[in-house]
Amino acid sequence: xxxxxxxxxxxxxxxxxxxxxxxxxxxxxxxxxxxxxxxxxxxxxxxxxxxxxxxxxxxxxxxxxxxxxxxxxxxxxxxxxxxxxxxxxxxxxxxxxxxxxxxxxxxxxxxxxxxxxxxxxxxxxxxxxxxxxxxxxxxxxxxxxxxxxxxxxxxxxxxxxxxxxxxxxxxxxxxxxxxxxxxxxxxxxxxxxxxxxxxxxxxxxxxxxxxxxxxxxxxxxxxxxxxxxxxxxxxxxxxxxxxxxxxxxxxxxxxxxxxxxxxxxxxxxxxxxxxxxxxxxxxxxxxxxxxxxxx
Amino acid sequence: xxxxxxxxxxxxxxxxxxxxxxxxxxxxxxxxxxxxxxxxxxxxxxxxxxxxxxxxxxxxxxxxxxxxxxxxxxxxxxxxxxxxxxxxxxxxxxxxxxxxxxxxxxxxxxxxxxxxxxxxxxxxxxxxxxxxxxxxxxxxxxxxxxxxxxxxxxxxxxxxxxxxxxxxxxxxxxxxxxxxxxxxxxxxxxxxxxxxxxxxxxxxxxxxxxxxxxxxxxxxxxxx
Numbered sequence: 001x002x003x004x005x006x007x008x009x010x011x012x013x014x015x016x017x018x019x020x021x022x023x024x025x026x027x028x029x030x031x032x033x034x035x036x037x038x039x040x041x042x043x044x045x046x047x048x049x050x051x052x053x054x055x056x057x058x059x060x061x062x063x064x065x066x067x068x069x070x071x072x073x074x075x076x077x078x079x080x081x082x083x084x085x086x087x088x089x090x091x092x093x094x095x096x097x098x099x100x101x102x103x104x105x106x107x108x109x110x111x112x113x114x115x116x117x118x119x120x121x122x123x124x125x126x127x128x129x130x131x132x133x134x135x136x137x138x139x140x141x142x143x144x145x146x147x148x149x150x151x152x153x154x155x156x157x158x159x160x161x162x163x164x165x166x167x168x169x170x171x172x173x174x175x176x177x178x179x180x181x182x183x184x185x186x187x188x189x190x191x192x193x194x195x196x197x198x199x200x201x202x203x204x205x206x207x208x209x210x211x212x213x214x215x216x217x218x219x220x221x222x223x224x225x226x227x228x229x230x231x232x233x234x235x236x237x238x239x240x241x242x243x244x245x246x247x248x249x250x251x252x253x254x255x256x257x258x259x260x261x262x263x264x265x266x267x268x269x270x271x272x273x274x275x276x277x278x279x280x281x282x283x284x285x286x287x288x289x290x291x292x293x294x295x
Numbered sequence: 296x297x298x299x300x301x302x303x304x305x306x307x308x309x310x311x312x313x314x315x316x317x318x319x320x321x322x323x324x325x326x327x328x329x330x331x332x333x334x335x336x337x338x339x340x341x342x343x344x345x346x347x348x349x350x351x352x353x354x355x356x357x358x359x360x361x362x363x364x365x366x367x368x369x370x371x372x373x374x375x376x377x378x379x380x381x382x383x384x385x386x387x388x389x390x391x392x393x394x395x396x397x398x399x400x401x402x403x404x405x406x407x408x409x410x411x412x413x414x415x416x417x418x419x420x421x422x423x424x425x426x427x428x429x430x431x432x433x434x435x436x437x438x439x440x441x442x443x444x445x446x447x448x449x450x451x452x453x454x455x456x457x458x459x460x461x462x463x464x465x466x467x468x469x470x471x472x473x474x475x476x477x478x479x480x481x482x483x484x485x486x487x488x489x490x491x492x493x494x495x496x497x498x499x500x501x502x503x504x505x506x507x508x509x510x511x512x513x514x515x516x517x518x519x
Binding site for chain 1: 344346366367370371372373374375376378384386397398400401402403445449
């Protein structure tokens with residue numbers, strides 16, 4: 001009988017003997033992978049969304065008076081002194097009115113009684129792509145607010161800040177669920193292997209006495225860990241995929257989710273999560289063997 | 296060839312199990328170790344299969360010291376030694392066939408070969424009908440024979456047997472001894488530790504008597 005065939009038979013025997021705890025471990029590993037992958041999926045999508053929003057980021061500087069050509073140049077110079085920007089556009093009162101009317105579409109007639117110059121003139125500043133952190137945007141906004149003749153600077157502060165803190169919170173949750181994944185995976189697998197080893201103490205001693213090599217005794221336990229990792233993580237990822245598809249179907253149509261383009265992991269990311277889980281499970285199995293398998 | 300040179304074994308705190316034992320056992324010899332309970336018979340067998348290490352002295356098998364063997368080399372040595380333990384060391388939740396097969400599985404023998412060998416041994420030991428019986432449900436005598444079957448299943452070059460007939464009737468004792476004699480004729484070195492006089496009374500083989508861990512007498516001498 002070949003080595004691997006014998007090892008596989010041993011693994012089968014171990015699984016049969018401790019199927020209850022094996023099942024619990026499998027479910028725990030899957031659940032940990034599911035929790036981690038779930039938050040990571042949201043986090044990754046939020047980052048994508050953040051990148052998209054960054055592309056559309058512009059700061060609007062409302063001015064008291066419409067600037068003449070000379071003042072426009074001066075303001076342009078002042079803005080460029082702080083940092084190089086992608087684009088600076090001056091919007092006159094008339095242009096602002098036209099834009100607003102266009103945005104109102106069919107309801108344009110509500111503006112009929114309004115004077116054409118009721119909107120303030122403004123400067124639209126589109127920062128460079130490297131000006132992306134919230135602090136930088138805040139500093140830039142404060143600088144623009146101090147420019148002479150400025151009424152107010154707007155860039156959707158509340159929304160951007162909330163989004164920024166939400167992403168930060170998500171990154172913490174991803175870190176925590178990652179730690180949970182590591183701990184539960186290693187400890188649960190280690191505990192199950194320990195149960196198997198303790199339940200088979202007499203057999204392991206006998207195997208040693210009849211001349212089983214260390215590899216013959218150890219490999220089935222390592223393989224058990226690998227198997228837990230493969231099955232547990234695959235089950236977790238597949239469950240998440242099904243959940244993801246269900247949410248997409250359930251909430252398709254004009255809803256909040258449709259504002260963003262939510263997408264699942266790339267196969268590479270899924271494979272990485274599975275590989276890391278296998279590694280963690282094997283580590284759990286190995287650490288128990290080092291502690292409890294006296295051969 | 297087995298060589299034991301001035302071998303002693305002490306257990307804490309101050310139990311002397313064996314003291315200055317020096318013997319040579321030729322390849323293919325059948326060798327009896329006799330003595331009362333506590334004389335050191337089992338300890339001697341445990342030292343020979345490297346289940347325990349000597350406190351002093353040297354043990355060589357085939358010209359190689361065995362006390363420093365580890366890992367793969369120790370496993371290979373143990374595959375060549377079949378041991379029937381006094382306390383049986385059976386897996387009581389497994390069948391008779393599975394218990395016997397275990398010694399062949401570790402040598403990666405083919406499944407068909409294992410099945411045939413197990414059936415043949417069970418027939419020789421009058422246990423053919425116990426093939427699928429859980430060993431925990433067997434009588435002491437049956438368990439003893441399963442232990443013996445497991446010891447010789449892998450066709451080892453050395454067979455160590457501890458009290459092989461302790462729980463057997465006269466007829467079964469004869470069958471067990473016949474099986475061991477057949478193994479010996481096939482070239483295996485057999486060391487039998489016993490206090491059952493009926494199995495060594497008329498033997499032409501060497502008999503070593505231990506008393507309180509020391510070599511008391513060596514009789515016989517037609518080493519094959």
